[in-house]
Amino acid sequence: MNKKGFLEKLKSELNGYSPEEVDRSIAFYSEMIDDRIEDGADEEEAVASIGSIEEIVNQIKLELPLGTLIREKAKSVKEKHESGSKESRAFTIVLLILGSPVWLPVLLSVICTVFWLYLTLWILVLTLWIVEATCVITAFASVIGGVVALFENSVLGMLSIGMGLICGGLSILMFYAALYSVKGMVAFTKWIVKSIKLLIIRGKKED
Amino acid sequence: MDKQLKRGMLDVCVLAALIGGDSYGYKIIKDLQPHIEISESTLYPILRRLEEQGALTVYSVEHNGRLRKYYKITDGGKDKIKIFLDEWETMMDIFSFIKDEMKGEAADK
Numbered sequence: 499m500n501k502k503g504f505l506e507k508l509k510s511e512l513n514g515y516s517p518e519e520v521d522r523s524i525a526f527y528s529e530m531i532d533d534r535i536e537d538g539a540d541e542e543e544a545v546a547s548i549g550s551i552e553e554i555v556n557q558i559k560l561e562l563p564l565g566t567l568i569r570e571k572a573k574s575v576k577e578k579h580e581s582g583s584k585e586s587r588a589f590t591i592v593l594l595i596l597g598s599p600v601w602l603p604v605l606l607s608v609i610c611t612v613f614w615l616y617l618t619l620w621i622l623v624l625t626l627w628i629v630e631a632t633c634v635i636t637a638f639a640s641v642i643g644g645v646v647a648l649f650e651n652s653v654l655g656m657l658s659i660g661m662g663l664i665c666g667g668l669s670i671l672m673f674y675a676a677l678y679s680v681k682g683m684v685a686f687t688k689w690i691v692k693s694i695k696l697l698i699i700r701g702k703k704e705d
Numbered sequence: 706m707d708k709q710l711k712r713g714m715l716d717v718c719v720l721a722a723l724i725g726g727d728s729y730g731y732k733i734i735k736d737l738q739p740h741i742e743i744s745e746s747t748l749y750p751i752l753r754r755l756e757e758q759g760a761l762t763v764y765s766v767e768h769n770g771r772l773r774k775y776y777k778i779t780d781g782g783k784d785k786i787k788i789f790l791d792e793w794e795t796m797m798d799i800f801s802f803i804k805d806e807m808k809g810e811a812a813d814k
Contacts, residue, residue: 523749527729530745533731536769554746647748 501531504545511555521560616690624684626676633669637662715743717789719751720760722780724786730774752776772778 499506505524512520527548534544548554594601640662648655706714722728722736733804737743753759760782765772 522753523773525753526749526774527745529771530730532769532771533729533773537731547742549746553744554749557746557750560750 499545500541501528501545504531504548504551508551508554510512511551515558519558523554570592583633619683619686623676623679626672626679630669630672633665633672637666637669640665707765711717711741713789715747716750716754716760717756717786718743719748719755720778720782720786721759723782729776733776755782780782790793 506529508527509520509524512523531541531544534547535541538549573656640658642653642662644658644660644662646655647658707751716740718737719733722733728736730745730752734743734745752761752763756763758781759779761779762777764777766775767773785814
């Protein structure tokens with residue numbers, strides 16, 4: 499490399515430093531090369547003995563106070579991060595708006611479906627309680643009716659009492675089934691609420 | 706040699722090279738090279754630092770149709786050398802103590 503090429507490369511490597519700083523180091527290294535040539539070295543030799551440009555730039559950087567270096571580094575990282583997230587945020591918003599005719603109905607139908615499934619489960623629980631109530635009423639009615647009927651028609655009365663007792667037994671079973679179904683639904687509802695909360699917290703963390 | 710130590714040494718070496726008279730970059734390197742390893746890329750920041758500290762002043766002289774920068778040591782620069790020598794006086798005392806102790810150990814064996 500000749501002197502001109504060397505100094506031009508050094509200048510471009512020092513890009514970002516103050517013009518004063520650049521001129522100063524160019525003048526210094528230019529003088530150094532000239533003095534070596536004057537001392538008998540040819541141009542290429544003189545440039546080679548100065549050392550690598552990387553080393554020169556590193557030495558200049560080393561002289562900067564540590565605080566300045568860290569501040570500059572932090573600034574560049576922050577700027578990079580801010581510009582990056584701003585762009586990605588804008589991009590996300592554009593995608594959301596452009597995609598809204600597709601995702602909005604889909605999201606609404608998913609929410610409706612989930613809501614209706616949840617409601618259906620509660621209707622099932624309600625049905626269990628209705629069956630339970632029916633069983634209890636039937637049990638009492640059959641036993642009382644059976645006892646009354648016993649005097650007129652013993653066979654029919656016995657049948658009615660028997661049916662009432664079966665219904666009574668069933669109603670005890672049904673009572674526990676209905677009770678546990680309510681407990682189950684309450685637990686299920688709590689789980690759903692917790693899941694939604696977790697989803698929001700994690701989403702915020704990722705943001 | 707320890708990097709920090711060498712850095713401090715080089716500063717004083719450059720100042721010492723100016724005691725005999727004002728000098729320029731290439732001459733400083735040539736004068737110091739027999740005693741301590743120094744290159745253009747290390748000399749440049751040292752000269753800048755010493756100038757900022759007021760240990761030397763810079764002036765330009767025309768030479769063969771170009772400007773050459775000459776460096777002149779100031780009183781502040783001379784004080785720096787004196788401080789260095791005083792510090793090393795103490796260092797040398799410690800050094801000879803350590804050396805004598807090692808000699809004593811060698812004699813005991």
